Amino acid sequence: MSENTVGTKNPPNMKEVYRNRRLALLLGIVLIVELIVIAIFVF
């Protein structure tokens, strides 16, 4: 019984994982835009 529940003790909240992925994607796009802005300033 305890062995079976080891892996599922803290099951990932898939809703949260998907939300974090979307956030990461958004922040990644923001990062790229910021890098482009800095590149424009420098060159």
Added chain:
Amino acid sequence: MITSKTVVRILLVVDLALAIFIVASLGFGASTAKKYLAEIEVGRQSTGGAETINYLPIITEDADWGNASEKTRENIAKYAVDQSVSKAEKDGVTLYNVMGLAGDDRAPIFLYTQTSGVITIYDLSGEKADEVKYA
């Protein structure tokens, strides 16, 4: 183990740092330009009937051009044009051309003119050195 939450946190920190850097750079450019520009001199010149109004940016005497990078000079030129234009608007004068001097004998001098959103930068010999689009 790197979770999606960790990735989001790292990206958030990096994004914030870059955003602060960009804003700080913008502020630094403007404050540096302000430091170099003392005032705008307005002069009237009459040439054969036609009167020309000159808006000449005056550079501070203690401005150290030896340390000013090309980017700083460009910022100063843009700032000077901006100030000239806003002063002319305040005075109710339509500017067709703005000419200014940015530099002294210790560093290369360039003149710039602004006509319909474009600053033309000339070097000491009077040859066109660069063209900067100006909004």
